[in-house]
Amino acid sequence: MITVQHLVKRFGDLTVLKDVNAEIRRGEVVSIIGPSGCGKSTFLRCLNLLEQPTAGSITINGVDVMDPAADVALLRQKMNMVFQSFNLFSHLTVLENLTLGPIRLKGQTRDQAETRSMELLRLVGMAEKADSFPDELSGGQKQRVAIARCLAMEPEIILFDEPTSALDPTMVREVLSVIRRLARDGMTMAIVTHEMEFARDVSNRVFYMDEGVVYEEGPPEVIFTAPTREKTWAFINRVRTCSYQIETPDYDLYAINAQVEEFCEKHVLSRKLCDNILLIIEETLSLYRPYLQRGPVKVHVDYSEKTGELKLVFDAAPDADNPIETAGEDDLGSMLIQNIARNVSFHIDDERSRLEMLLPAQ
Numbered sequence: 369m370i371t372v373q374h375l376v377k378r379f380g381d382l383t384v385l386k387d388v389n390a391e392i393r394r395g396e397v398v399s400i401i402g403p404s405g406c407g408k409s410t411f412l413r414c415l416n417l418l419e420q421p422t423a424g425s426i427t428i429n430g431v432d433v434m435d436p437a438a439d440v441a442l443l444r445q446k447m448n449m450v451f452q453s454f455n456l457f458s459h460l461t462v463l464e465n466l467t468l469g470p471i472r473l474k475g476q477t478r479d480q481a482e483t484r485s486m487e488l489l490r491l492v493g494m495a496e497k498a499d500s501f502p503d504e505l506s507g508g509q510k511q512r513v514a515i516a517r518c519l520a521m522e523p524e525i526i527l528f529d530e531p532t533s534a535l536d537p538t539m540v541r542e543v544l545s546v547i548r549r550l551a552r553d554g555m556t557m558a559i560v561t562h563e564m565e566f567a568r569d570v571s572n573r574v575f576y577m578d579e580g581v582v583y584e585e586g587p588p589e590v591i592f593t594a595p596t597r598e599k600t601w602a603f604i605n606r607v608r609t610c611s612y613q614i615e616t617p618d619y620d621l622y623a624i625n626a627q628v629e630e631f632c633e634k635h636v637l638s639r640k641l642c643d644n645i646l647l648i649i650e651e652t653l654s655l656y657r658p659y660l661q662r663g664p665v666k667v668h669v670d671y672s673e674k675t676g677e678l679k680l681v682f683d684a685a686p687d688a689d690n691p692i693e694t695a696g697e698d699d700l701g702s703m704l705i706q707n708i709a710r711n712v713s714f715h716i717d718d719e720r721s722r723l724e725m726l727l728p729a730q
């Protein structure tokens with residue numbers, strides 16, 4: 369339904385979107401997540417030309433929206449947007465906020481527009497407030513009215529730009545329930561959100577944005593539990609991380625230990641976990657000693673606040689073999705590592721080899 373290719377957006381010297389490629393299909397609910405400032409809202413605003421893209425192409429049902437001859441008003445009806453700050457007209461009643469667009473832009477009669485608007489207000493639980501003014505409503509109520517107003521334009525897709533960021537928790541729930549209801553009814557939606565649990569259970573697909581691109585995309589069960597790329601994993605798990613580079617076989621283990629202890633104290637990790645990290649690093653580095661002649665080994669310690677798990681990654685030259693396998697099953701160090709660590713895995717790609725393992729919190 370919507371195809372985005374090589375989308376670039378610059379603000380002066382700042383390149384926010386470097387090369388965004390994405391597709392949103394009819395009936396899909398896509399959540400867009402990612403660190404603050406990575407360009408999620410900019411991406412959404414480019415889709416309906418609230419921001420003019422610098423380069424690239426966007427098509428909706430095969431129609432190029434960046435064609436200078438494109439009807440931007442019609443496009444915005446098809447891809448209607450719900451904003452964080454509601455954007456209701458404060459001098460109009462709730463009902464008038466809904467009927468304005470259909471009367472002015474879609475040529476509906478007042479009667480037609482009011483009948484449909486009342487149905488939509490019922491859908492979002494706001495019919496009772498039809499004659500109220502926006503200032504008389506809570507934030508959650510305003511946002512539900514804004515969603516009904518958006519629906520009144522019969523969009524093909526709704527773009528939600530952080531629809532709950534300005535709301536307190538009870539109101540977040542009422543707005544999310546309305547969005548869930550629309551998802552059940554098969555509405556196509558793209559939702560920029562910081563509500564991870566919601567993104568997880570409402571979407572068919574999740575885009576994780578980072579570095580100016582859709583860095584990883586997939587079904588929520590993959591993105592939220594087993595993302596394949598490093599930054600997605602770190603974001604999802606709210607990872608605290610530290611790294612050390614070991615250059616020679618005569619590395620200073622005391623200095624590394626002191627840094628690990630400091631990291632553990634800072635993140636209030638248990639004494640036992642800290643001792644296990646120290647032990648595993650010491651044993652693994654000693655297995656890596658022969659490779660240190662050829663190049664450095666980097667040690668990453670990643671602690672996930674969310675799962676309470678600690679991941680250790682040893683990153684070496686691509687010609688390094690799995691040092692645990694090389695040492696053999698009878699090696700004491702290798703036995704210790706296998707006893708304490710879980711999910712020990714070893715991968716090689718063109719540039720690096722990586723030995724990864726998880727240490728349980730308890």
Ligand SMILES: Nc1ncnc2c1ncn2[C@@H]1O[C@H](COP(=O)(O)OP(=O)(O)OP(=O)(O)O)[C@@H](O)[C@H]1O
Binds near residue numbers: 406408
């Ligand atoms: N109109 C603008 N002019 C200049 N810079 C802008 C403009 N709009 C956005 N930016 C910058 O672009 C970057 C991306 O902003 P954007 O709001 O798209 O990020 P985001 O991922 O939605 O962030 P958040 O999750 O914090 O809302 C930020 O550095 C922001 O300051």
